[in-house]
Amino acid sequence: MAGRQRTGTPTLEDVAALAGVGRGTVSRVVNNAAGVKDSTRRAVERAIAELGYVPNHAARSLAGRRADAVALVVTEAEWRLFGEPFFAETVRAVSDALADSGMHLLLTLVRGAAERRRFVEYARGGRVDGVLLVSAHGGEPLPDMLAELGIATVLLGRRSADEPVSYVDVDNVGGARTAVRYLLGSGRSAIATITGPLDMYVAQCRLRGYREALGRGTERDAAPAPGAPDDSWVAEGDFTEESGRRAMRELLARHPGLDAVLVASDTMAAGAVHALRAAGRRVPDDVAVIGFDDFPLAQHIHPRLTTVRQPVDEIGRALVRLLLEELEDSAVAWRHVVLRTELVRRDSA
Known part of the structure; x- marks a missing residue:
């Protein structure tokens, strides 16, 4: 392989072929996402070094009309809920998981039909690459509206037992x-x-x-x-x-x-x-x-x-991993991840 001849700028596909892995795996290594075995990560890193592959977020954005932005959307009617630890911890975990991806995190509150329509038009205009949706109540139509537009979407939690959209949940x-x-x-x-x-x-x-x-x-x-x-x-x-x-x-x-x-x-x-x-x-x-x-x-x-x-850091990593994989390969099927919980014994019981 050392004598391999190639022309042009190396691509993500070139790295995947040389490392013997899928395109999504290379993306996870480049974005420093969790869920990649150490041996696989080393193989990808060797291929990157051999080919001289350099992730170029700006060029990728222009070529693929990418915004390099992810929207974290909270579908709650009350601003006061932002004072609750759940939302602050979720924003922190997702922000940490996105830190090395080159993606911007945009926080959006959708409180009703008018804001829902405005957000869908905003997303349709290519201003975000994907959506992480938090606190969806039963019957919330936003995930389905985004799916119809082909916008990568991952839910934290699910609306029902038969949720069709990708989600990360806990037991x-x-x-x-x-x-x-x-x-x-x-x-x-x-x-x-x-x-x-x-x-x-x-x-x-x-x-x-x-x-x-x-x-x-x-x-x-x-x-x-x-x-x-x-x-x-x-x-x-x-x-x-x-x-x-x-x-x-x-x-x-x-x-x-x-x-x-x-x-x-x-x-x-x-x-x-x-x-x-x-x-x-x-x-x-x-x-x-x-x-x-x-x-x-x-x-x-x-x-x-x-x-x-609830393993909030693991939730954040899983949300980002699923979204980045879907962004890299739009043919990826919807996936559902359910994480374990743990009883922590202290003084109140």
Whole structure:
């Protein structure tokens, strides 16, 4: 291969052929993305050095009408949600994952039909190469509108069990189920839950895990198992601290003897702990509390919060990897990635 003759500027395809890998693998190495074996990465780097290949983002942008920009789109109606750790942690993780790719990150809020139409026209005009979409509620049409235009799109989470668009999600059912089983194993028997907004699949899945652990089965089951709690043990929140406080007060009014609560986010769990304290209940002595996320907030709540950890950095890397692969090869099929969760035991349960 040392005597190989070639003319012209080496391309990504030339590097792939010399290294014996696919074009997408070369792209991941060039963009320093995760998911490439060390031996494969070394082979690609040797091919790059031998061929003298230099990634030229500006030339690629002109030749392929690329904008070298990715839009991170949040489909929420309320600006106040940007004060929630979930959004800040997501932006940080995605920004870190894109840092070496040469791509700009544009943050966009889509709050309704008019902003949705404007964003679609903006994307149609070639101003972004791809879209990462966060916090899509059930029935949100934006992913389908972008797919119809052929714009690479990856969701954080999914709108339903049958989501057709590429997504990165976590095992929300398993995480909630593990948390409730831990509470049962520690002697708790009157366990309530505070959900997220139930028009979101993530909230439905965490509720399903709660029900399965308590013998209720799936949401399609017609009746609970003997001894399983009815729906009066469920209160709906909207992932904000105030909704956690309100939902906890509702649950205490319905069931003064409850001794544990699974809360579908750390932010709502902070509100629940405040409500319990205001009602004279000790955490965890009287009521154990488990959250969901394991953002830095969890260690600043008193007592420190037992919670279900989402691997936010891994989520960011997976979102970016899927999007970059789709940008490099538009024929790549939609892919679905589900990451594991982990119960982190601290002081609140």
